[in-house]
Amino acid sequence: MKDHPAPHTSQARRGPLQGGRSSTSPPLERDPIEEAERQWRAHGWDDAADGMAAVTSLMRAQAIVLARVEEVLRPLGLSFARYELLVLLSFTRRSALPMARAGALLQVHPASVTNAATRLEAAGLVVRRPHPQDGRAVLVELTEEGRALAAKATDELNAGVFRRPGLSPEAVRTLVDVVRELRRDAGDFT
Amino acid sequence: MKDHPAPHTSQARRGPLQGGRSSTSPPLERDPIEEAERQWRAHGWDDAADGMAAVTSLMRAQAIVLARVEEVLRPLGLSFARYELLVLLSFTRRSALPMARAGALLQVHPASVTNAATRLEAAGLVVRRPHPQDGRAVLVELTEEGRALAAKATDELNAGVFRRPGLSPEAVRTLVDVVRELRRDAGDFT
């Protein structure tokens, strides 16, 4: 579980938004990614500099937002991975899905679903049930506690992160659109 | 180490780019993130839907590009984390940095630097040396093999990923700019 130090809840933020710095190190004088880009160009790799910056930016951006999300979820005893599974189930008619289906929708490895389901089950938030038709499959099913916690977690995430993602609304839309292109291109969906 | 299945080298790609799908699951009919957004709006959380989509998009985008990068690095016996440390050192005058400094520049936890340095050292790519002035500090220093491998890895990453990040040049610039805003806001740099 990724994490970060700032011991404030999602409510108490200074300025517009800040939570998400790795470790306790103070801000750098210069943007390290811009610095890397400079190096790339200095070495004559101009045509790869932007791509390098994009890849590195994505890595860091993910770390930042994940830290913010986990900060909100930690008090609830959830991680983002487990929250995602919980919410996915809550959006389902029968509040249940075969493991494989969940993995496909969450776009993670089957083993990651097993991991999340095991921990959620230990917490009493889901139950595993044999699939009535397919003897190979296992259904993960939301419990009442699971549904309640998913709702609570969503409320807090909406309030603490999703409503103020640290970017202008236009930037947010742009980001989503650009990444959608990338995801489609990667074969995530048709 | 994140990973993915497609057993092609960075050279052999079909179409513009594809490598990066998690697991072996076929593409979904519908974009799962768009689907989640729909759900958010259906539940009345319209003001949080975009933020949710942005966060989820970043998670997935990171997984996709990381998988592509690691695919290229795996044959070299490197992970992206270790590669980053290697390259950082190669950009340094003395080819060496205190661990803490490296952690600050890479924006990761000190323990992550220890981890990477240990593995790189075991591979003979770096050496650890006591800091001449500061008895607490440890210098990570690039070896000749480390420098050579960093160069080779960079060549392959440039060719296999950075020059064709799977996005239009404009989209790449946009992405980097948007994320820079996010990073600055998060306190990564001043």
Next chain:
DNA sequence: GTAAGGTACTTGGACGTCCACGTATCTCCG
């Protein structure tokens, strides 16, 4: 000059992600 506090690093542990295997079950074809 010495004690208190801060900094640097390592270690151990919790999680998440993936892969590789092994097992059970389903499907489909000869």
Next chain:
DNA sequence: CGGAGATACGTGGACGTCCAAGTACCTTAC
């Protein structure tokens, strides 16, 4: 209708990330 191949899960292992705690060393203040 029976065997081959595909599919669904679980387990064990490798890595990366973080936190928390412990040790050593530097710095600052009294």
